Amino acid sequence: MRQVVPTKSPPLPPKKESDQKKDAAKLIISLSPPSSLKIGVLGCTGSVGQRFVLLLAQHPFLRLHAVGASSRSEGKRYREAVRWKQDRPMGDHVGDMVVRACRAVEFADCDVVFSGLDSDVAGDIGASASRNSSRPTSPSSPMPKTIVKTRSVRSLSRGLLVCNSNCAVIGLVLPLAGLQSAFGPITSVSVVTLQALSGAGYPGVPAADLVDNVVPFIQGEEDKLESEARKILGQLDHERVAILHQLSLRVSATCNRVPVQDGHTACVSLSFQRRPPPDAAACRDALRRYVADVQTLGCPSAPVPPIFVLDEQDRPQPRLDRHLGNGYAVSVGRLRADESGVFDIKFTALSHNTIIGAAGSSILNAEAAVLKGYI
Amino acid sequence: MRQVVPTKSPPLPPKKESDQKKDAAKLIISLSPPSSLKIGVLGCTGSVGQRFVLLLAQHPFLRLHAVGASSRSEGKRYREAVRWKQDRPMGDHVGDMVVRACRAVEFADCDVVFSGLDSDVAGDIGASASRNSSRPTSPSSPMPKTIVKTRSVRSLSRGLLVCNSNCAVIGLVLPLAGLQSAFGPITSVSVVTLQALSGAGYPGVPAADLVDNVVPFIQGEEDKLESEARKILGQLDHERVAILHQLSLRVSATCNRVPVQDGHTACVSLSFQRRPPPDAAACRDALRRYVADVQTLGCPSAPVPPIFVLDEQDRPQPRLDRHLGNGYAVSVGRLRADESGVFDIKFTALSHNTIIGAAGSSILNAEAAVLKGYI
């Protein structure tokens, strides 16, 4: 299993030699990106699925080829199946597509399949993919070459498996990775999020709960944020430092839902292992200088810079800053010393939850996989 | 200088003996509350001032007698001077009152003067009050007996001085006081707030900044929250523990503005000095058992309980819970162990910022002062 995340240090586990050779071969083969890859999108009617449709409409070489959804939508034209909630039109091309069932065999003509699914239906194609992966692909069981999922990872018979994390975690992890790459391990993090509606899908949160109100709870979100942040950061450090007690990284999360359409805000406080810790100016500089692997690779959707460091005292704000880097960047503001001494520094980070937090990350991963020759 | 806050342990500094005698005398005198005290409200047109008007309209013995505002409003009837933004009518009584200038002499016929002012105009009457306080009150310089201010404390020639804190701090301090009274010192606190609009007054925050948005910054608020929490908690512990290194209490605050009319939400993480720390169930119990001094004293506006501990996993919510205890209570929910180990426990607290966070606190203080015989 391989995982690619859009960060400076790809969190690849140590490879077996045979794998590495295979990769090298692939890299040689695919030095020039393919003129066009056929893309399938599972869960195409959901909020992440819709974002995939929008992002792929403008992509240089990933071309939307097939869309899948639940049996309720199967067989309908996409424009009839979807309740389109994006602020830009879907385009006639996809509107006329007939929605397929979310079964692996239905996407055998795709080079890469993205999933906007959280759960059940995703499980189906994942399961069939997993079963297939334990034996050689036979002509009678055609499979898409790659599934890039937003939440979980499964093995396929061929191609690469790429995973994404929880939609809130990237806004936390990217700045942390930037700081760790400059100043070494972070030991403790406290993060309180103010998360957008689109993270809950549609219909999601009732308006009755978010007019003149906030909801101080998101089911399962805090656990995911804590565990996935540690996992990704552990992987990130793994390559860099021979022996790292990353288990010593502690992440404490509290998640709130606020009446914002898109863009998760994270109020982050953290401490470094290094004594004395870097000051705020040094941290801002480190984040500004941070270069992501996807950028170095030349991924066409990679934002430059990957992290926008904002100096205005009241930024980042979801409505104003979620589109920075076309939604592929994370913006960081209010980076300041924690004068109280509870932590070393504090900052506020913002990330577009359905772009860099979900669909955009999958696209970056696919771009990286292509450029590295894995596809 | 005496300070009364609506908590179990009144943060009174050790008194000189002569003072204590005087107090005792007063207490004897005022065992029965006066049938009616004449109340003045400075800054009557602002959001806190309007809240004073609403709360006093229903009060058993504090009777609104005079209202003061800036020179722009002076001489107008209250209903013409104010842009009334409360969801209940002001009442004809106050609507017909003529607004006075915010000069001390204008309120000489009041027994107690409350201030809903933040700054300049408040300064005027405060200054004149302070100057007067250095010498005996003469007939030619009539003064109101007491000024109860929402932000600062000043000495007057007679009567008691009572202070309130920042409108966000009470929602933090009351649960902390409850926990400290049961489990001893808290050593570190990290608090992230989601604060309501009315805390910024009117016109306050433009709607353009809070539709589909949150603002991750409130000018000066974090400093106030950090310093006032430490100050109040220090005082609270002072009586209880002979020697207390309360300076070792560290409070780290981050403040956000969210599109909520009333009710500040605080996401709180904290650690105790005691090892092992109390578990979540013990903490919930302690908060449920907490009794505030104002309650023991029999203050008519004192909420019972002062802290509502909610078990629902998605509470407290501003719209649903800010009216608990008629807005005089603090509600606490999601009290849980911090499994990450960064802190001991985490919880979410909610307080009505213009009631218990401002006008209501002043009223409780005044009630306490009356019942203790200070007025």
Place this chain on the structure above:
Amino acid sequence: MRQVVPTKSPPLPPKKESDQKKDAAKLIISLSPPSSLKIGVLGCTGSVGQRFVLLLAQHPFLRLHAVGASSRSEGKRYREAVRWKQDRPMGDHVGDMVVRACRAVEFADCDVVFSGLDSDVAGDIGASASRNSSRPTSPSSPMPKTIVKTRSVRSLSRGLLVCNSNCAVIGLVLPLAGLQSAFGPITSVSVVTLQALSGAGYPGVPAADLVDNVVPFIQGEEDKLESEARKILGQLDHERVAILHQLSLRVSATCNRVPVQDGHTACVSLSFQRRPPPDAAACRDALRRYVADVQTLGCPSAPVPPIFVLDEQDRPQPRLDRHLGNGYAVSVGRLRADESGVFDIKFTALSHNTIIGAAGSSILNAEAAVLKGYI
């Protein structure tokens, strides 16, 4: 079938003599209201049902005795069955009640049953009630004495049937009734509403549809508003004018959903039959002088006045004015001549959709029925 609506002229159809005698008898019997009537509420978990619970908690003689809901809730304690979304606590009394099934037999111990149901479950008890009504009530088929429904009317074996209208119509009809009673028939009305969330129940409208957005459509609402307004106004005029071509009253409605918790706003334009039409000042006066039957009867929940005429140029506003008359009143503002000549006058009306628009109307009807001796 009898209908009572909270207006000056009860829209009773001409009665048969025998009925009138019976009524007179009842009136004599019930000159003094009962010390307490046992009330059942169907659909107790919905937004109208929750409003019934709140309003009955403070009622002088209607006492909440039983609550009913769908089979999903049956047998649970109310506090477990309901997702309480009101901004005041439900109270322990009702919280401990066990939810009954919505079958007539379950409410046989109630004097009056209110329904907060729109549809299916309501149909059950309605149907069984209707069936029973065709024959004398037998001991083996115990029935509640009265069902007061919010939407439809059905006959019962004994007692009175009282109907309410669509939750938006009362805010339109009450001012129209006031104007017609003073100036004679209105011939054409154009109304555009901005309706609150609670009218759609819970979960109702997704927040994704109402953050930075309005929805210019409410399924079925415009038809209801047009037909029910004509029906009620026709009835109102019926008593007053011997022969009235009220079918000539034309009502054109457009309904929008806006991000407001409670309170439907209606922008109304209308023309009178009378030439020249009354001017704006005369219309304001007529509305101010309007007296509702429920007020004359002495219904304890009847607001005085039933219509608040506001002079401020930017009122009524939902947040500020929906509680006028404890939510039982309609507020009217911006009453002005239509200088364009398209209509005679224009105004904006506001009504609390779950109080006077639903539960409150039922309560007024029940109070009236009691005071008139129908119950």
Place this chain on the structure above:
Amino acid sequence: MRQVVPTKSPPLPPKKESDQKKDAAKLIISLSPPSSLKIGVLGCTGSVGQRFVLLLAQHPFLRLHAVGASSRSEGKRYREAVRWKQDRPMGDHVGDMVVRACRAVEFADCDVVFSGLDSDVAGDIGASASRNSSRPTSPSSPMPKTIVKTRSVRSLSRGLLVCNSNCAVIGLVLPLAGLQSAFGPITSVSVVTLQALSGAGYPGVPAADLVDNVVPFIQGEEDKLESEARKILGQLDHERVAILHQLSLRVSATCNRVPVQDGHTACVSLSFQRRPPPDAAACRDALRRYVADVQTLGCPSAPVPPIFVLDEQDRPQPRLDRHLGNGYAVSVGRLRADESGVFDIKFTALSHNTIIGAAGSSILNAEAAVLKGYI
């Protein structure tokens, strides 16, 4: 004085022959648009000014050359002077521009000057322009060639004067023009608007007024909407029909403010002179077939189609549809017969108030003026 509006029928008054010759000459000269025109923007820090900056950043031949604002901003870099509230970055080019005073002489190096000003500062440059226009331009009094204002029209010494209308009127007038061009005169219109925040500028409406609320009043807006709609429609018909009693067109407007960032919604009811009136299907067809002059001219920003007719029953919605045609189009939905008989048809129209309602209209006008050779 000439006026250009982005509609099928340019509302030009009958021209004197000499003028017509001059126009013809200009048209010949400018058959090919200039490679680049230097544009100035007055009121560059306001919400319309910011929209000009965004729209010009992507324009093929209108190049932002100078920005002007009040004396408070004069001499500062744009990025320091402005409180940027757009959801896309301003760009470095304009961020570094030094803000000029709003005096005519300061913009003498511009080919066209747009104004985002409502009032005072705009008056200055207008006044100086007007004074200059009474005499030949001298080298000592350099003037920008053209001022394209959003609200008012003034004569300049050379070039063309182009006017825009109230930001809400275009969403009403464009569909009306489309219907009139197909079916002849409209006799009466009733329009109720739900208008966006950005129409009030910044800071504009306080959030306290629009959280859980709508405001049923916008100062001066109804008069403007009524009078400007009649004026523009009168002009539109003037060319088409020899004798038109357009004064008989009556427009009745009611304006509300709702918590929407951008996009004015208009609920429109209207009647035609023609009996029988066209049915809804015919009206939808007519709007779909409508072609605007700016489109025929080949204006690069002209949307195709100018009117999007939507068939979904719950559209248009501000968040979803305001960007249709890049914000230069008007979308119309819910076009239906008025079954009540009060009017002939009803529909809901949506327009982006700072694009087609303000800055975009100016840009279209300038494009048209260039393509017609007036500049």
